[in-house]
Ligand SMILES: Nc1nc2c(ncn2[C@@H]2O[C@H](COP(=O)(O)OP(=O)(O)O)[C@@H](O)[C@H]2O)c(=O)[nH]1
């Protein structure tokens with residue numbers, strides 16, 4: 061399952077971050093997820109709640125999700141449009157020569173954490 | 178509690194791990210190829226024909242796809258080395274799992290290592306396995322519009338195998354259109370239309386593999 065795969069990578073990255081920054085506990089994690097990244101948010105939070113128990117630093121970290129709207133760029137008429145509404149074909153000039161500008165990302169934006177010291 | 182801004186991609190730690198593995202494989206002079214496709218596109222069949230077509234090359238296969246126990250047996254019966262890797266229900270292989278599989282199998286006496294990735298066109302494209310070359314298989318039964326649906330897979334692949342061309346007369350597959358769509362996403366992609374069943378097109382694919390194996394060794 062896609063969501064579980066992503067969750068394991070988030071956890072791995074956060075374990076590294078915790079070590080580098082001498083973090084003892086993470087209270088929350090904010091992810092930015094693109095609208096067309098293929099990640100289903102409800103599953104994702106379920107996977108997170110199950111998985112975080114295996115990582116002491118994350119055990120009670122809340123997962124917060126921010127959605128990034130997907131935008132496509134048309135090479136022919138150089139306009140930008142909403143990907144989810146119109147798909148691959150440009151609504152302005154009907155060109156197929158279009159590219160996803162954003163909306164496919166999955167990044168860890170920030171965490172709230174307690175550190176030693 | 179304090180807020181720490183990270184702005185890290187979730188694939189960040191895997192990307193670094195993959196780069197390390199690639200460097201180690203370069204050092205060892207072993208080319209690792211990552212094969213990705215939808216389930217049933219013909220990965221195992223292509224591998225079997227490839228092993229038969231490269232008798233002088235020592236090939237080892239990491240089987241990560243479902244049915245991999247059967248697939249691994251099939252590959253071993255052809256005289257190649259094969260191990261089954263456990264993905265624990267994961268949708269893709271990452272660099273750590275690939276490394277574990279390679280180390281478990283041992284690759285000192287190998288010229289070409291092949292990873293049969295999990296049958297899925299989304300996740301494997303996002304997770305670098307550490308392979309030297311990425312190959313995607315698209316069977317003609319899946320349709321010529323696949324590049325429109327899974328652009329990232331086409332962008333990250335060095336080669337595209339268009340498989341099962343023996344079945345072209347029975348399917349509405351526009352070869353020219355498919356190639357054009359793939360090249361629009363990735364102008365450098367090498368395309369090999371072939372049939373692992375009849376052998377048509379296999380020569381070009383096998384020559385490419387030989388060239389890439391040599392190139393990998395040359396500057397290692
Ligand atoms: N007609 C035809 N069928 C093929 C070819 N290659 C594979 N197949 C069939 O496609 C199915 C799936 O093949 P397999 O290699 O197991 O796919 P995998 O799941 O990607 O490993 C099997 O029934 C094969 O016999 C081909 O070149 N031509």
Ligand SMILES: [Mg+2]
Nearest residue numbers: 220221242248
């Ligand atoms: Mg298979």
Ligand SMILES: [Zn+2]
Nearest residue numbers: 134137150153
């Ligand atoms: Zn347009």
